[in-house]
Amino acid sequence: MGRNPSEIYRMLERLVARHYVARSPEGDRYSLSLKLFMLSQRHPPLHRLVARAQPAMDAFAKAAEQSCHLGVYDRGNITIVAQVNSPGSWGLSIRLGSRVSLMDTGSGHVMLAFQADHRRAEMLAEHEVLDGESPVPATVLAATIDGVREAGYWRGESQQAFGVTDISLPIIATGGSAIAVITCPFIRRIDRHVGPDLEATHGLLERTAKALSID
Known part of the structure; x- marks a missing residue:
């Protein structure tokens, strides 16, 4: 410099x-x-991604009665660049601009799974531990990434909150790498209200991710 x-x-x-x-x-x-993050929103590629994703995310949230968020890779972790609340009274949301771990979240696992080997290695080398992050042994992480790549998604219990099942799917760019990850922190209602169940919500999120991906 x-x-x-x-x-x-x-x-x-x-x-x-x-x-x-x-x-x-x-x-x-x-x-x-966060001020600098908001400035980055004006960068054309990210702005176009968010502008394109927002209506699809709104439609998903309305149909699934669940919240959802969109994350992109940023300096060793995932930054949330778009978020839609559940239209109902109940839901789990993540604040716009929040950074979530690359290592112990569905968003992070999916981002890592859908990268070229050299790019994944760069991401892991840049990773910095976030507050509350659970340690993940390298062998466990590698097996998780392989499983996500084979399945095409991550679905499992949240490592950050009880009673939440995270569903994460990649937004694929030309070349097959993930440019973003869309996640639904699914919460099952136990009252008399009947909404889309986990499987139906997964299907809705899968269609949303495919619609946003670039063939």
Whole structure:
């Protein structure tokens, strides 16, 4: 960059002052802020993806009576770039701009499963442990990724909340790699209301993912 450490530090402090970068509570680490994330939304490829996905996600949420969110790979983990609440009274939602783990979430497993080997290795090398992340042995992760690739999706109990079954499917770009992952944190109602069950919801999400993928 042609900058000495003091110049880089001053630039970082300026970015912190303008709320583009956030300093950790300990003061020794920096991360990109939600303000910078929102600016990235204006980047044409991401903006086009979100604009295209939003109506399909709205339709899914209405039909399934469940919430859903869209995640993309970002600096070693997954950033949520679109989110739709359940139209009913009950649902689980993830805040827009949140970062979720590459290692112990359905979104992360699907993103890793649908990448070329060299790209997957790069993602894993860039991964940083997030707060609350459960450790996943390399052998277990490899087996999980293989299973997801073979099945074409991830479906299983959430590692972040009880009573939630995550369903995650890839949004495939030309070449066969995932450019995003759509996830439904399925919650089963136990009252007298009858809505789409897990299998029906999975089918709806699968159709949504296929509609958003690029053949």
